[in-house]
Amino acid sequence: xxxxxxFDELPVVLSVSRMSQPVNEAPAAVxxxxxxxxxxxxxxxxxxxxxxxxxxxxxxxxxxTWAVGYHGMADAFSRRFQVLVDGRxxxxxxxGVVNWGELPLSIDDIERIEVVRGPNAATFGAxxxxxxxxxxxxxxxxxxxTFASLQYGEQGMAGLTLRHGGGEGDLNYRLTFSAQNRDRFxxxxxxxxxxxxxxxxxxxxxxxGRADYRLSDTDELSTQFGASVGDWQAGRLxxxxxxxxxxxxxxxxxxxxxxxxxFRRALGVDDEWSLQFxxxxxxxxxxxxxxxxxxxxxxxxxxLQTRTNLEFQANTRIAPDVRMAWGAELRREAVQSALYFDAxxxxxxxxxxxxxxxxxxxxxxxxxxGGAMLEHHYFTGFNGSPRLAVNYDLAPDNTLRFNVSQAxxxxxxxxxxxxxxxxxxxxxxxxIIGVTPNDLLPERIRSHEIGYVGRxxxxxxxxxxxxxxxxVDDYIATTPITxxxxxxxxxxxxxxxxxxxxxxxxxxxxGADLQLNWQPASAFRxxxxxxxxxxxxxxxxxxxxxxxxxxxxRDSFSLLARHDLGQGWAASAGIYYSGRMIWLDDxxxxxxxxxxxxxxxxxxxxxxxxxxxxxxxxxxxxxYHEFRDTNVFSRRVYSSLSLAW
Numbered sequence: 124x125x126x127x128x129x130f131d132e133l134p135v136v137l138s139v140s141r142m143s144q145p146v147n148e149a150p151a152a153v154x155x156x157x158x159x160x161x162x163x164x165x166x167x168x169x170x171x172x173x174x175x176x177x178x179x180x181x182x183x184x185x186x187x188t189w190a191v192g193y194h195g196m197a198d199a200f201s202r203r204f205q206v207l208v209d210g211r212x213x214x215x216x217x218x219g220v221v222n223w224g225e226l227p228l229s230i231d232d233i234e235r236i237e238v239v240r241g242p243n244a245a246t247f248g249a250x251x252x253x254x255x256x257x258x259x260x261x262x263x264x265x266x267x268x269t270f271a272s273l274q275y276g277e278q279g280m281a282g283l284t285l286r287h288g289g290g291e292g293d294l295n296y297r298l299t300f301s302a303q304n305r306d307r308f309x310x311x312x313x314x315x316x317x318x319x320x321x322x323x324x325x326x327x328x329x330x331x332g333r334a335d336y337r338l339s340d341t342d343e344l345s346t347q348f349g350a351s352v353g354d355w356q357a358g359r360l361x362x363x364x365x366x367x368x369x370x371x372x373x374x375x376x377x378x379x380x381x382x383x384x385x386f387r388r389a390l391g392v393d394d395e396w397s398l399q400f401x402x403x404x405x406x407x408x409x410x411x412x413x414x415x416x417x418x419x420x421x422x423x424x425x426x427l428q429t430r431t432n433l434e435f436q437a438n439t440r441i442a443p444d445v446r447m448a449w450g451a452e453l454r455r456e457a458v459q460s461a462l463y464f465d466a467x468x469x470x471x472x473x474x475x476x477x478x479x480x481x482x483x484x485x486x487x488x489x490x491x492x493g494g495a496m497l498e499h500h501y502f503t504g505f506n507g508s509p510r511l512a513v514n515y516d517l518a519p520d521n522t523l524r525f526n527v528s529q530a531x532x533x534x535x536x537x538x539x540x541x542x543x544x545x546x547x548x549x550x551x552x553x554x555i556i557g558v559t560p561n562d563l564l565p566e567r568i569r570s571h572e573i574g575y576v577g578r579x580x581x582x583x584x585x586x587x588x589x590x591x592x593x594x595v596d597d598y599i600a601t602t603p604i605t606x607x608x609x610x611x612x613x614x615x616x617x618x619x620x621x622x623x624x625x626x627x628x629x630x631x632x633x634g635a636d637l638q639l640n641w642q643p644a645s646a647f648r649x650x651x652x653x654x655x656x657x658x659x660x661x662x663x664x665x666x667x668x669x670x671x672x673x674x675x676x677r678d679s680f681s682l683l684a685r686h687d688l689g690q691g692w693a694a695s696a697g698i699y700y701s702g703r704m705i706w707l708d709d710x711x712x713x714x715x716x717x718x719x720x721x722x723x724x725x726x727x728x729x730x731x732x733x734x735x736x737x738x739x740x741x742x743x744x745x746x747y748h749e750f751r752d753t754n755v756f757s758r759r760v761y762s763s764l765s766l767a768w
Contacts (some may be wrong), residue, residue: 137256138237140480143450147522150492150512152589156236163685163695165722166737170223174699176238177554178654182749187224187325187355193253194674195658198707205251208258217458218426219535227329227349229284229301234261241532242570246509249477252532263295263335274760279306293337296475303327304739326356336729345385353377375409393440403430416613418547426460449479458536465542472501488516500533503565524574532566538624553613555621562598564626585640595630600627600667628664648688654679676702691726706750716747733767
């Protein structure tokens, strides 16, 4: 099948209902970022790829961490997304953060990314609130032989990836090692009478492996493992030292590990079941000390998180026109942090959930779908998330979708039990930053969507558009409080300002997403994404956080053009525009910016080896800043060389 023939077909996705569906039959809007788009973009950091999804905002924050938002409530932690890698959740229940920089995953191992643009708790449970980002890696059989990739460029960018795949009989395996270095910026800063520097540098190393063993014609066993280590230096160096900046450790060491085992039995196209187990561990060591008030103050942001998960899923065809996917999941989560909980004990909880999705082809032009999830959470008890969708074919290649769904986000351990007190080495309380709240309600969202998927074969054009109206209740926010009289602090005045987590009110989000794929010639492809968002808040929420209305750009736009020049040459260009917005949780107002990236590559065969050399220029226009005023992004040019044999 040629590339042109492939383009005439709509992508098939698995991430919406856990049933294989073309995007026009899925009960929610989906964007697929395939490996050709990944390569053409020139991006080497996984969060950057989300710039290719309509409605997404992406920003680098600090400490090798990223902020990601969709349609609003965008913050430093990506806390309203469910992020999966081959079925493993990377959402942190401890702090409500996605540790993007610690994913033990090479961008070269990604087969595709399926982004469900909208709530999907009916399939994936709590915290599939705004979107689900499902990263699907290459199977072992897809990458035989040895592969090496090297990147080097400005701003301290350096990267090395080594992969080897092989197999014998029914066993296939791959093993990948990667090392990545970034030195993003160093900025002079002034704070009153003090001067200093804001600096950033990170080094991350990881190893992962996968083995797939076909036990029989129907049974397959797959196992994966991975480990990552990071050394991140970031912070502020002031002369003279400033007591109110001891909260920012200048160095962080992180390590994480995971192991996954999955058994799958496929008796037919619509008759299969699987059992999956995984365990993950994440450790942060971020020591911080400051001499102030005549004492040595401890600000060690150390934390240990673990997750153990068991999941069963089954797909079956009940009748010729009816399919169902159903399953159950049991999960244990635990966290330990002396600073954030003012204690050395381990906090843990167990949750269980069941889910089902039903698809009924009522008529050739009418598809009805329903889904629901019931979960018992260790903080909030029983919660349910229903979804109802109707897909109607107006004409061949023209489909309307109507979708109503409900989802929720449960409080994290930090939001529910957080009590972080900065103490001296003698144990005296110096400052209280957060206090334990009353019992929190989960955030809830009710989403309404009208979507359209059209395919215009004579023009070689695909169009996906949606209108949305979302209502969010019980928004979880932080608010300043006055400490009780008995809270005697060495600082004397609580300079950091104590804050408490509360349910702060409601907000509405409305607007439109648009994505267009066009291939006017076999050698040229164009992808365009656009979003427009309006946010309004209740008076109660305005009192708690009046920045929420600006927590998404009013307009955002991206374009990726790819052209095969012949003789092994290929060129691509990306344009990314984001309107003004304010990132929540310590972010600064971000002015509108336009970023332009280009990539030129040549591939050839050398002594039986496949070779590709490329040069990538990022942000070739004006400097801009993301998340903080001090995060200034200037031009970066890097080169890459890959070899496969």
